[in-house]
Amino acid sequence: RRFLKVATALVAGVVLAACGKQEPAPSAASAAASAPPAPVVKTYTVGTDAAYAPFEFQNEKGEIVGFSMELLTAVAKKAGFEVKFVNTPWEGIFNSLAQGDRDLLISSITITDERKQTMDFSDPYFDAVQLIAIKDGAKITKFDDLKKLKVGVQTGTTGDEVVSKLQGKTATTIKRFESTPLALKELEAGGVDAVVADNGVVIHYVANNPSAQFKTVADASFTPEQYGIAVKKGNAELLALINKGLAEIKADGSYAALYKKTFGTEPAAAAAPA
Ligand code: ARG
Numbered sequence: 001r002r003f004l005k006v007a008t009a010l011v012a013g014v015v016l017a018a019c020g021k022q023e024p025a026p027s028a029a030s031a032a033a034s035a036p037p038a039p040v041v042k043t044y045t046v047g048t049d050a051a052y053a054p055f056e057f058q059n060e061k062g063e064i065v066g067f068s069m070e071l072l073t074a075v076a077k078k079a080g081f082e083v084k085f086v087n088t089p090w091e092g093i094f095n096s097l098a099q100g101d102r103d104l105l106i107s108s109i110t111i112t113d114e115r116k117q118t119m120d121f122s123d124p125y126f127d128a129v130q131l132i133a134i135k136d137g138a139k140i141t142k143f144d145d146l147k148k149l150k151v152g153v154q155t156g157t158t159g160d161e162v163v164s165k166l167q168g169k170t171a172t173t174i175k176r177f178e179s180t181p182l183a184l185k186e187l188e189a190g191g192v193d194a195v196v197a198d199n200g201v202v203i204h205y206v207a208n209n210p211s212a213q214f215k216t217v218a219d220a221s222f223t224p225e226q227y228g229i230a231v232k233k234g235n236a237e238l239l240a241l242i243n244k245g246l247a248e249i250k251a252d253g254s255y256a257a258l259y260k261k262t263f264g265t266e267p268a269a270a271a272a273p274a
Pocket of ligand 1: 180
């Protein structure tokens with residue numbers, strides 16, 4: 001009997017000691033004082049082809065700036081993550097996402113059914129359409145006039161797609177460039193008769209390069225496009241964060257303010273609160 005009592009006490013003592021070691025019961029005061037552990041803020045690597053003013057470009061200091069950078073930075077702040085922009089050539093940009101070298105892409109990427117097969121897109125954040133740039137004196141009034149002419153495009157863009165459809169993918173009159181500014185420079189030099197590219201970039205270039213003496217031609221046959229932020233196929237967690245941030249900046253007016261600051265007009269449909 002006596003032995004049992006001692007043994008029980010011993011066991012109880014050991015158990016208590018063990019408990020005490022692992023987790024001292026906090027006093028009410030210390031429990032109230034200790035803050036919850038600080039959440040780990042993730043930094044995501046963002047790929048962008050920074051030769052696309054005013055959306056994504058490099059300033060004099062070589063920093064990647066533009067509408068897209070301000071937009072994504074605001075989105076990230078709302079959603080609680082951080083971003084690091086990495087200049088990534090357009091031609092390898094989708095691959096960099098698939099390979100995991102980039103966590104997301106913001107690069108004025110048009111959401112297309114074909115691209116949706118290999119990546120996931122956020123809700124749209126910008127409405128765009130193709131626009132034709134020509135020399136001031138050129139007698140081109142519609143897209144169909146480009147059928148037999150030399151046309152410059154950025155390789156693998158939606159501009160490339162529409163011109164490929166008009167002329168045939170293998171037409172030698174399609175001149176493909178690694179960036180849109182290079183295609184526009186070629187128009188200036190007289191190497192091509194027209195350039196077909198996203199309206200925002202063409203308008204910006206024409207306005208900022210008056211010596212190039214370009215004019216633009218719109219055509220109703222171009223289908224409306226919308227830009228989305230791309231994540232690796234299946235990355236639902238990051239996509240949800242991005243969409244949450246996007247919805248918040250659309251709802252609180254900061255998207256509209258950024259849009260107006262950049263383009264001087266009120267945002268169109270894609271900016272409407274989701
Ligand atoms: N919106 C067009 C597309 O998705 C062109 C985008 C090009 N973007 C860039 N940063 N170069 O094909």
